[in-house]
Amino acid sequence: MPVIESIGRRQCIPIIYTRGTHYEVGFDVGRSFASIIQNFLESCKTLHEEFLPAYDSPEGRKAYEDTLNCVKANFPQYIDELQGTADGAKVPFHELFLLHMDNIILSARQEEGMRQPYGCSTICVNRGGQEILGHTEDALAETLNHFYLVSAHIISDKPQGRWNVTEEKFTSLCYAGHLPGYTMSYNHHGLVFSINTLSAKNLIPGRTPRHFITRALLSAENFVEVQQILTDAGSGTGDGCSVNMTFLDQEGDRLFHNIEVAPTECENESQLNVLTASPGEHILHCNSYLRLPVKQVNVEMLRSSEERMAAFKRYASPQDEDDVLKMLSDTSNKEFPVFRDSEFVSTIAVGIFDCVKRTWSLYSDSPKKSEPLVVLPLVLKKGK
Structure with a gap:
């Protein structure tokens, strides 16, 4: 892994305002924050030391595919959104999906995550x-x-996912x-x-x-x-x-x-x-x-x-x-x-x-x- 230079705590929260389909919103987010996303993926020890090795194992790959298929069946619009982010940022989709699976990918190998990425x-x-x-x-x-703020307005031409959503408008820290x-x-x-x-x-x-x-x-x-x-x-x-x-x-x-x-x-x-x-x-x-x-x-x-x-x-x-x-x-x-x-x-x-x-x-x-x-x-x- 490359050594990422420390820049200290910045007094900065960037924000994007975007409107479009799920894929278009995801793409705009990825394109606008590509350098932040790429830098984070390079520096994320949990991804490189735990999730990617698990993904490369037979058990981990099956867990990945089973989970991806579940989300595709119920929330295909959010897979489109995440694919848009990956495409816009020019990063591998599977690395972003692994971050969303979190320690689920490790459970397939009877491993407990060594590091929990969140608190609050x-x-x-x-x-x-x-x-x-x-x-x-x-x-x-x-x-x-x-991290950054996403303020998005998503309008779909037909109901999306298991809850038949046609419009979303929100602001979220991501x-x-x-x-x-x-x-x-x-x-x-x-x-x-x-x-x-x-x-x-x-x-x-x-x-x-x-x-x-x-x-x-x-x-x-x-x-x-x-x-x-x-x-x-x-x-x-x-x-x-x-x-x-x-x-x-x-x-x-x-x-x-x-x-x-x-x-x-x-x-x-x-x-x-x-x-x-x-x-x-x-x-x-x-x-x-x-x-x-x-x-x-x-x-x-x-x-x-x-x-x-x-x-x-x-x-x-x-x-x-x-x-x-x-x-x-x-x-x-x-x-x-x-x-x-x-x-x-x-x-x-x-x-x-x-x-x-x-x-x-x-x-x-x-x-x-x-x-x-x-x-x-x-x-x-x-x-x-």
Whole structure:
């Protein structure tokens, strides 16, 4: 692998506005961010040291093909989108798909991933006048400076995929070469969400990788559709995550939800557990299953998750955005801080969704020592 020169933490989040078919949007993303995507693929140790060797084995190749066929059958439009990104960036499609399979490719060889590429901590506050979803985006250190925002409007001439989607309009923070939907995002139906990676022990090739399920969330118009997409009946997720979410224009009181999602070996659908924060309540979540009885791996990430949750609980219950920013900036635990800046894992961005002001503030450094780099308006479909 080539040695990639360190350029430090950049105060920069590039953004693309694009409209077209799934392939055209993917192509524009790949073409616009080709150098970032190419550089990330060159520097991604997990890809070169784990995923590609697994792909070159008979067991790994079968897992790859089975998983690709599953996604092609249910979400062909997102395969088109990813192919567009690969073509636009002039990189191999299989390398991008391996990043979306993540440790599923290793499970075919009875291997556990040595390095978990993602983390993240999330706080939802639901109090009068303060309706906040705050999130740290944590990733392997080589992901630092290798991300961007995609604001896309996709209109199809015929229904696409298993949910018959004809239009999507969203803005999402994306890791280089990855589909939108797996970090922080919102869509024009008012769905606001962030994702926490969870490490289920038993991963299942030939099912839908979580990256594609969360990509499908960007089409959801209501909470029923969110649950339908996450359940993914007929297939189910091959790995695990949790979704922190709300709809800006839901009827009645503001409700935030944390939905834990896990694979099941005996049923062709995901298992879900939904926790709801009504007015006056809050939600804290990191990178471990808190409610679903799922066997977990990745001891270091679980320990980090426990320590970050412990740090949160040393604070009084969060009341407003200032409290959330203070908690997400916490570095009191030097080994497992909430805001991370190490050679292994870094917090690459912090986001604050304000559901009252309808804004999304993004920090590229710790909020306790910086202002937001950008504050984006949450623009919804007319009539919403």
